[in-house]
Amino acid sequence: MWISEVMLQQTRVEAVIPYYLAWMERFPDVAALAAAPLDDVLRVWEGLGYYARARNLHRAAQVVRDRLGGELPSTAAALRDLPGVGEYTAGAVASIARGERVPAVDGNVRRVLARMFDEPDPTPSWLRERATELVDPVRPGDCNQALMELGATVCVPRTPECARCPLADDCLARRNGTVGERPRPKRRAALPEREFGVAVLVRPKKSGPELLLVRGPEDGLLGGLWQFPTEPLAGDAPRAAAARAARTFGVATRRGGRALPARVQVYSHFRGIYHPFVWTGKDGPAPGGDAVWAGPAKLERLALSAAHRAIARAALASGVQRTAGTSQG
DNA sequence: AACTCGGGGCC
DNA sequence: GGCCCAGAGTT
Numbered sequence: 001m002w003i004s005e006v007m008l009q010q011t012r013v014e015a016v017i018p019y020y021l022a023w024m025e026r027f028p029d030v031a032a033l034a035a036a037p038l039d040d041v042l043r044v045w046e047g048l049g050y051y052a053r054a055r056n057l058h059r060a061a062q063v064v065r066d067r068l069g070g071e072l073p074s075t076a077a078a079l080r081d082l083p084g085v086g087e088y089t090a091g092a093v094a095s096i097a098r099g100e101r102v103p104a105v106d107g108n109v110r111r112v113l114a115r116m117f118d119e120p121d122p123t124p125s126w127l128r129e130r131a132t133e134l135v136d137p138v139r140p141g142d143c144n145q146a147l148m149e150l151g152a153t154v155c156v157p158r159t160p161e162c163a164r165c166p167l168a169d170d171c172l173a174r175r176n177g178t179v180g181e182r183p184r185p186k187r188r189a190a191l192p193e194r195e196f197g198v199a200v201l202v203r204p205k206k207s208g209p210e211l212l213l214v215r216g217p218e219d220g221l222l223g224g225l226w227q228f229p230t231e232p233l234a235g236d237a238p239r240a241a242a243a244r245a246a247r248t249f250g251v252a253t254r255r256g257g258r259a260l261p262a263r264v265q266v267y268s269h270f271r272g273i274y275h276p277f278v279w280t281g282k283d284g285p286a287p288g289g290d291a292v293w294a295g296p297a298k299l300e301r302l303a304l305s306a307a308h309r310a311i312a313r314a315a316l317a318s319g320v321q322r323t324a325g326t327s328q329g
Numbered sequence: 330a331a332c333t334c335g336g337g338g339c340c
Numbered sequence: 341g342g343c344c345c346a347g348a349g350t351t
Contacts, residue, residue, distance in 0.1 A: 009347045015337070016346095049335025052349075086348045106346040148346055157344065158340080185343085221334065268334055306336060 001097045002072060002079075005089045006053050013152075019048055030070060033061035042224050042303035051223055056084025076102045087128075096141035103131030104144040108151025114183035115155060118172035122183055191271045197241025198276040198311060199229040200260065201251055201284060202320045203293055209320045210293040211312065212284055213302060214249060221267070226292075226302040228276070228311060238262075238275035246279065249291060253279045260314050265307040276311045278320060 003023060007016045026044050027033040033041070038058055045054035060082040064072055073079050076094035080087070091104035105113075105127045113130050114122045122130075136143035154165050160179055162168050173179045201212040213226040229245035236244065243253045257277035265272045285291045294302060299312055 005346070006348095008345090010334090010345055011336080011347095012338075012345055047336075049337085050347085052334065053347090056348080084348070088347060092346070104346080107344080108346065145346090152346075188343095191342095223334095266336080268336095269332075 001093050002085075002089075003057070005092050006057055006084055007048065009053060009089070010050060011048060015048070019045070030061050030064050030072065033058065034065040038224060039303065043301060046225075046303045046309070047306060051225065052219070053084055055219070055224060056082075059083045060085070074098050074100075076100055087124075092144065095135070095144050099140060101135050101137050101140045103128060103135050104148070105131050106148055106151075108148045108155075109144075111157065111183060112147055112151045112155045112167075115160075115173040115179055116167060116171050118176050118178055118182060120178075120182060120184040191266065191269065193271045193273060195233045195238065195241075195273040195275065196230050197233060197236070197238045197243070197245055198274050198308075199242045199246035199251070199253070200276050200278045200311065200315045200320075201229070201246060201253075202278060202280040202315075203282065203284060204280060205295070208295050209316075210295045211299065211315065211320070212249065212251070213292050213294050213299075213304075215290040222305045224303070225305050225308075227305065227308045230274070230308075239277055242275065242277040250285050251279075251281075251283060254281070258318075260311065260318060263307050263310050263314075265305075272307065274307050274311065276315070278315060278318075280320065 004016065004020055007020055023044055026040070027036060036058070038055065041054050041058045042051060045051060063082060064070060073082070074094070075098070076090040079085050079090040079093055088104055088106050091102045094100040095102050095104055109131060110122055110127055113119070113127060117130065119126065134143070134147070150165070150167070154161050162171070162174050162179060165171070168174055173182045203210045203212070212229065214229055215224070215226050216222055218224055229249050231241050231245035231248065233241045239257055239259070242257065246253045257279045260276040260278060263274045263276070265274065284293070292298070296316060304312060
């Protein structure tokens with residue numbers, strides 16, 4: 001339940017299911033998760049996004065192992081102290097798994113309550129109070145899940161089906177004809193664009209081509225994931241930025257460099273445009289802690305962001321091996 | 330309260 | 341092309 005609730009943070013149920021199955025196969029209990037290398041954890045998580053969730057799960061499992069005797073806490077208050085467990089997740093796990101009478105306010109419940117009480121701008125404290133009053137003392141978990149399910153299936157954001165809503169008679173927004181404006185949507189500013197040059201460095205080997213992957217910072221955007229050397233344009237042309245990224249890792253690129261199709265990746269708060277260029281050569285950094293030469297098999301085992309995974313696929317599919325030694329000199 | 334933090338499905 | 345998703349952590 002803990003794992004599924006964390007996976008479901010800002011992620012749709014249908015997207016979570018295959019990840020949940022793979023995760024439980026690989027990390028069947030807290031001990032297995034705590035003992036696993038972070039690289040393995042991120043690889044199983046790859047594609048789900050919000051990678052801090054995976055890092056926090058890993059840390060939390062080690063807290064449970066090292067300080068809590070291997071047992072996940074039972075109460076919402078104690079669960080709340082684990083990294084990655086906020087108000088919602090603590091309430092969901094405690095009420096559903098342990099029968100504690102605490103609310104669990106997710107985006108669905110927020111919308112349902114805002115409409116029930118015709119509240120345009122529900123604050124966290126207002127929501128907590130309303131939800132706490134509503135939780136059934138006998139079946140708190142079912143009650144919380146029922147509210148969430150109602151929001152996910154009937155009281156949906158755009159075209160709610162009030163005609164088949166069991167709470168329609170008690171819904172103030174329905175009575176007032178404001179269902180469509182509750183809760184009031186907050187408009188977000190247009191996403192700024194950020195462009196990057198990406199260096200796909202190929203080292204031809206008898207066993208096949210190898211690509212240089214480096215590890216980004218441990219936290220922040222895509223923390224802990226592997227990527228091709230990447231630098232912001234910063235006023236340069238894409239190809240020059242990619243060459244600069246290569247130099248960061250001691251690789252002097254020759255002129256040219258074969259362009260691959262740009263990859264657009266929309267993140268929460270900006271639109272990323274990645275311009276990959278392929279260079280083939282023999283020089284490059286010695287493999288170390290944060291730089292590896294990876295063939296197709298090794299590539300499968302590294303955790304990459306969606307954008308870099310797509311670039312890797314494109315590079316291999318474009319036949320990097322045939323370009324060996326043919327770059328412009 | 331405002332930011333940061335992914336990725337994809339849907340309209 | 342914008343919206344939304346069984347939110348959490350940081351500032």
